[in-house]
Amino acid sequence: xxxxxxxxxxxxxRDLEPGELKFILRLxxxxxxxxxxxxxxxxxxxxxxxxxxxxDRSSTEMEDEVSMERAFLLxxxxxxxxxxxxxxxxxxxxxxxxxT
Numbered sequence: 001x002x003x004x005x006x007x008x009x010x011x012x013x014r015d016l017e018p019g020e021l022k023f024i025l026r027l028x029x030x031x032x033x034x035x036x037x038x039x040x041x042x043x044x045x046x047x048x049x050x051x052x053x054x055x056d057r058s059s060t061e062m063e064d065e066v067s068m069e070r071a072f073l074l075x076x077x078x079x080x081x082x083x084x085x086x087x088x089x090x091x092x093x094x095x096x097x098x099x100t
Contacts, residue, residue, distance in 0.1 A: 007073055008073070009022075009074055010072035010073050010074060010078075011072070011075075011078035011081070012078050016073070016075060022073055022075060022076075023073070023074045023075075025071065025074050025079070026069065027069065027071070027072070028067070028068075028069045029067070029069075030066070031066045031067065
């Protein structure tokens with residue numbers, strides 16, 4: 001009996017057998033800064049106040065607000081489902097949101 005942890009699909013939770021076809025989904029979310037800051041984005045704080053506010057937060061916490069990467073293991077069925085509807089819109093055309 002193997003003591004190795006079993007692979008599991010991150011979407012449906014199905015156990016994946018050793019040697020079974022599986023896929024890695026890499027998700028990268030990055031802030032899209034257009035160079036414009038609205039006053040509401042800063043909460044009306046000046047630069048010194050914003051720096052004081054940032055000092056109370058960890059670097060990881062601040063980095064995650066700008067860019068985050070994750071990886072998920074998928075079974076073949078879930079791979080197909082994610083490719084068919086990557087944003088979970090229920091199959092509606094999501095092409096206006098695509099960025100090249």
